[in-house]
Amino acid sequence: MIELENVAYSYGGGELLSSITLALQPGSFHFLTGPSGAGKTTFLKLCYGALVPTSGHARLFGADVRGMSRDDIALARRRVGVVHQDVQFLDHLPVADNVALPLTVSGRSSIDEGANLKELLTWVGLTERADALPPELSGGERQRAALARAVIMSPDVILADEPTGNVDWEMSQRLLTLLIELNRMGKTIMIATHDLGLIRAAKSHVQARVLRISNRQLHLAGADL
Amino acid sequence: MKFDPAQLLHLVVGDPQADRVVPPSGFTAKLTLFSAGVMAFLAVFALALSLASGRLAARWSDELSRSATLRISAPSDQIAAQTAAALRVLDTTAGVASARGLTAEEQRALLEPWFGPDMPVDTLPIPQLIEIIEDDNGYDPQGLRHRLAAEVPGAVLDDHTRWRRPLVGAASRLKTLGWLSIGLIFAAMAAMITLAANAALAANAQVIQVLRLVGARDIYIARAFVRRFTLRALTGAFIGTTAGLVAVALLPSAQEAGGFLTGLGFAGVHWLWPLVIPPLAAVVAFVATRAAAQTTLKGLR
Ligand SMILES: Nc1ncnc2c1ncn2[C@@H]1O[C@H](COP(=O)(O)OP(=O)(O)OP(=O)(O)O)[C@@H](O)[C@H]1O
Ligand SMILES: [Mg+2]
Numbered sequence: 385m386i387e388l389e390n391v392a393y394s395y396g397g398g399e400l401l402s403s404i405t406l407a408l409q410p411g412s413f414h415f416l417t418g419p420s421g422a423g424k425t426t427f428l429k430l431c432y433g434a435l436v437p438t439s440g441h442a443r444l445f446g447a448d449v450r451g452m453s454r455d456d457i458a459l460a461r462r463r464v465g466v467v468h469q470d471v472q473f474l475d476h477l478p479v480a481d482n483v484a485l486p487l488t489v490s491g492r493s494s495i496d497e498g499a500n501l502k503e504l505l506t507w508v509g510l511t512e513r514a515d516a517l518p519p520e521l522s523g524g525e526r527q528r529a530a531l532a533r534a535v536i537m538s539p540d541v542i543l544a545d546e547p548t549g550n551v552d553w554e555m556s557q558r559l560l561t562l563l564i565e566l567n568r569m570g571k572t573i574m575i576a577t578h579d580l581g582l583i584r585a586a587k588s589h590v591q592a593r594v595l596r597i598s599n600r601q602l603h604l605a606g607a608d609l
Numbered sequence: 610m611k612f613d614p615a616q617l618l619h620l621v622v623g624d625p626q627a628d629r630v631v632p633p634s635g636f637t638a639k640l641t642l643f644s645a646g647v648m649a650f651l652a653v654f655a656l657a658l659s660l661a662s663g664r665l666a667a668r669w670s671d672e673l674s675r676s677a678t679l680r681i682s683a684p685s686d687q688i689a690a691q692t693a694a695a696l697r698v699l700d701t702t703a704g705v706a707s708a709r710g711l712t713a714e715e716q717r718a719l720l721e722p723w724f725g726p727d728m729p730v731d732t733l734p735i736p737q738l739i740e741i742i743e744d745d746n747g748y749d750p751q752g753l754r755h756r757l758a759a760e761v762p763g764a765v766l767d768d769h770t771r772w773r774r775p776l777v778g779a780a781s782r783l784k785t786l787g788w789l790s791i792g793l794i795f796a797a798m799a800a801m802i803t804l805a806a807n808a809a810l811a812a813n814a815q816v817i818q819v820l821r822l823v824g825a826r827d828i829y830i831a832r833a834f835v836r837r838f839t840l841r842a843l844t845g846a847f848i849g850t851t852a853g854l855v856a857v858a859l860l861p862s863a864q865e866a867g868g869f870l871t872g873l874g875f876a877g878v879h880w881l882w883p884l885v886i887p888p889l890a891a892v893v894a895f896v897a898t899r900a901a902a903q904t905t906l907k908g909l910r
Binding site for chain 2: 433434435454455457458459460461462466468472473474475476477481485486488489490533537
């Protein structure tokens with residue numbers, strides 16, 4: 385579903401990432417780790433087509449990102465749920481509307497989906513805050529809302545960039561549980577994180593592979609974690 | 610950037626969900642409404658000017674080619690004889706439909722504005738005037754002058770062309786200027802709406818980015834903005850046009866003032882012309898906002 389073939393990326397200076405090859409298998413669970421500034425966010429952006437590789441090929445659902453039209457990109461984004469590191473919402477709309485935004489923009493906000501939305505808000509524990517505006521949310525609440533928004537379209541792939549960056553251990557466990565549940569439902573998951581504790585905690589529940597970015601390369605980390 | 614009427618209709622009907630994703634913008638909204646209104650108001654006057662000067666030019670050039678005056682200045686005992694001779698010449702001139710000597714009353718009426726009703730016009734040595742009406746083919750003024758010179762020494766042919774032609778020219782120039790002004794008014798409206806739309810797009814950069822990230826197509830994002838500006842321009846232009854029409858209707862009628870000007874205003878079906886202004890403003894706003902939105906979106910993946 386997402387394939388990178390000999391991909392390199394540079395923001396203009398030297399290459400940040402070089403010769404990266406990876407094919408995400410449906411239903412797989414990956415962690416992505418590496419020091420701050422190594423290029424985790426950049427890597428995820430290459431995966432969901434927000435950046436075009438400076439060389440090599442990135443394919444999203446079989447289509448080369450480089451040849452995609454603007455509408456193709458929009459349609460692909462409906463099939464990939466992304467939890468961004470710097471989550472942004474529409475600050476003038478309540479949380480519930482923000483979570484449902486992907487449905488709204490794709491013209492799918494029907495009654496059925498309304499029931500889904502309630503269920504989803506319960507699932508991330510935001511029922512009480514459904515009518516709050518995003519700027520009124522705590523960091524953890526924002527990240528849960530972001531996760532809910534990322535999964536509401538029932539995407540095939542979920543890419544989460546530091547989804548537990550702002551939350552305490554208990555909450556990060558809860559978010560992890562949500563992602564593991566999604567994986568059990570057949571979704572492909574990739575989580576970028578610094579938090580080795582989180583990776584260890586996950587490994588007892590799910591078959592997770594750990595990818596590590598170092599020296600501009602992507603490595604499959606061993607069992608030594 | 611094609612203009613599609615069906616799209617415009619869809620836009621006016623709208624999608625309340627899509628409308629909410631862009632926060633309401635009070636101030637730019639009012640400014641857009643105001644400028645569209647003012648521009649429409651001005652457009653009504655430019656239109657009235659164009660149509661009125663068009664009528665004036667048409668009427669003048671019509672009269673210009675159809676009538677002339679023969680003036681007979683002679684000692685008073687010869688006037689009657691020379692008038693009769695001149696009428697005989699005119700009767701046999703090709704291209705003259707009819708010729709008629711003005712009566713003393715008609716001549717007095719012509720002079721009254723200048724000398725007042727009490728002037729004893731009869732006792733003055735004023736020339737006799739003969740009104741000549743051409744037929745469709747027209748006559749040859751030079752030929753006529755030659756024949757008159759031979760047979761009626763006191764006759765002077767004034768075919769009006771000399772002093773009316775520049776007036777006709779001025780009136781058509783005025784008409785052209787009126788249409789040019791209408792064009793400029795709509796261009797200025799497009800410029801102002803583009804500025805307002807760009808301001809709104811810049812103020813909503815985060816909104817646009819979020820929409821794009823969650824999978825909104827360009828057309829969906831653009832429509833939210835385009836719809837607002839189109840409706841504002843339509844509403845503003847409607848108010849401005851109505852005000853302009855009322856103002857034109859209230860202008861004093863030119864007829865009372867002496868018939869020289871046809872008067873700034875609309876005549877007959879011309880009153881329907883200003884109704885084109887609001888829809889035209891809406892189309893201008895639609896195209897301008899769409900272009901602005903597309904430009905902004907192109908800069909964002
Ligand atoms: N838009 C940009 N233009 C130029 N340089 C950038 C841009 N975005 C990121 N970088 C640089 O690229 C490098 C990698 O950034 P990236 O955000 O991918 O790191 P990261 O691994 O996600 O870091 P962190 O763990 O802190 O989130 C950094 O040195 C960063 O400064
Ligand atoms: Mg990052």
